[in-house]
Amino acid sequence: MHSSPPTHPSAAHPRTAKADSWQAAWYGTRRWSFWLLPLNWLFVLASAVRRYALLRWQQKTLATPVIVVGNISVGGTGKTPLLIALVKWLQAQGYTPGVVSRGYGGRAETYPYLLGAQSTAAQAGDEPVTIYQQTGCAVCVGPDRLAAARMLEDQGCDLLLSDDGLQHYRLGRDIEIAVVDGQRGLGNGWRLPVGPLREPISRLATVDWVIVNSPSADFAVPGLADLYFIPMQIQPHALVNLSTGAAHDVSLLAAQSVNAVAGIGNPQRFINTLAESGITAQLHAFPDHHAYTASDFAFANQRPLVMTEKDAVKCKAFAQPDWYYLAINACLPDAFWSAFAQRIERVMEQKKSRFGV
Structure with missing residues (x-):
């Protein structure tokens, strides 16, 4: 089957070795990233200004409830499996959910791009295609998440899920779910580029649920010892x-x-x-x-x-x-699904009262 000369992926793709170096600095014992502290301060300042501007002047609230699934760190935490589980549960309850995604890694001819049966990862990105194939729900990708969300509203979706959308503040949200890697945790706890965090650890105290993917026996969030989390x-x-x-x-x-x-x-x-x-x-x-x-x-x-x-x-x-x-x-505990159902019902009532839909 594999008759060609061996190719070591790390050697063929230098970006893998570079990523490993960052991972060692953020999650391991390496400390070279602390030389980037001046850039860290710039990142923190720029992020704060951006967040304030978006929340103050640009955020738009839709008549359709929006559930954001994201994280405060870079790298994989298990967002996609969780989002698929949420979509399937909502479908089983009779809702018609749709998913908004950036579509990273894909390049469509036009945006927003609504996935279909023939859509490829080259067009829409690997994660959106995976979500579409697993759930059959409407999935729309594009750099403008607000435009993608409005397209899904036009498709008849009565609930919207924003994939990796925690920091995309232009799209208003009714429920926020943050996912944390239960094995690697939050690394050294520093913001980019010194550490892996997009937002401060304290951000986890403001979301509706913190889902911890495969938590270790001694898992804890530094500085938030009393934080309640849902194991996945x-x-x-x-x-x-x-x-x-x-x-x-x-x-x-x-x-x-x-x-x-x-x-x-x-x-x-x-x-x-x-x-x-x-x-x-x-x-x-x-x-x-x-x-x-x-x-x-x-x-x-x-x-x-x-x-x-x-x-x-x-x-x-x-x-x-x-x-x-x-x-x-x-897999999530029954207590989460019960609380999630109650929250969805409350949000639906609030939307109906505000928008009359």
């Missing part, structure tokens, strides 16, 4: 063949060694999930939102290949017979 667990439920679309039990590759491909913010999390399923994997990490070609998979061995679903949407055209993606579910 990621559970694999199938291996899906890229070529045929057939779903198999995860045990199909148990006790086997595989090549694991991950172009996500935290590739190690994917390896950990595979290991918990009994699959031994050699990680081939690529930059987040990487645009794959067949040459990226010229590995030295003949092992089966497993990737994330987000990566799979970009690789089906040249997939080999033993390539799979790991389908996952985000």
Whole structure:
């Protein structure tokens, strides 16, 4: 299957090694990023001015309720699985949700761009395509989230979810959900570029829910020891063949060694999930939102290949017979869903009272 000379992804893609260096500074023991403190002060000042200006003069409130799902740090935290779980739950309750996304990594001919059955990651970005394929809900991407949201209103959506929209203050919101990586936490706790934070840790105290993805036993938020958070667990439920679309039990590759491909913010999390399923994997990490070609998979061995679903949407055209993606579910406690349902009902009543819809 992989007869070409071996290619080490980190060597082929310098951005991966560069990202690893930043991760070591933000989440590890490296301290070189503190030389960037002057830039940190500029970032903090610019962010504060931008946030004030958007909230004061530019934020628009829509008649349709808006739920923001985002984080205060850069890199993968598990937003996409959570957003998919929220959409599916809302659909099961009879709502018609739509998703607004920036569409990072894609380039459509026009914006806002409404996804369809033939939409590709090259047009819309890998995460929006994944959300659309998993849920079938209306998904609209574009740099202007307000325009995308209004297009979804025109499509008949009665609830809007803004993917990675916590810092996009121009679009007013009724519910804010922040996602935190329960294994890496918030790193060194500093703002960019010294640390991984887009906003201060105190921002978590202002959102409606803090969802912690796979929290460790001693997980805590520095400075917010009393912060109440909702634990979320990621559970694999199938291996899906890229070529045929057939779903198999995860045990199909148990006790086997595989090549694991991950172009996500935290590739190690994917390896950990595979290991918990009994699959031994050699990680081939690529930059987040990487645009794959067949040459990226010229590995030295003949092992089966497993990737994330987000990566799979970009690789089906040249997939080999033993390539799979790991389908996952985000699982949250019943208490969250009960509270979420009550909050949605209150927001709907408030919107009806204010806008008469």
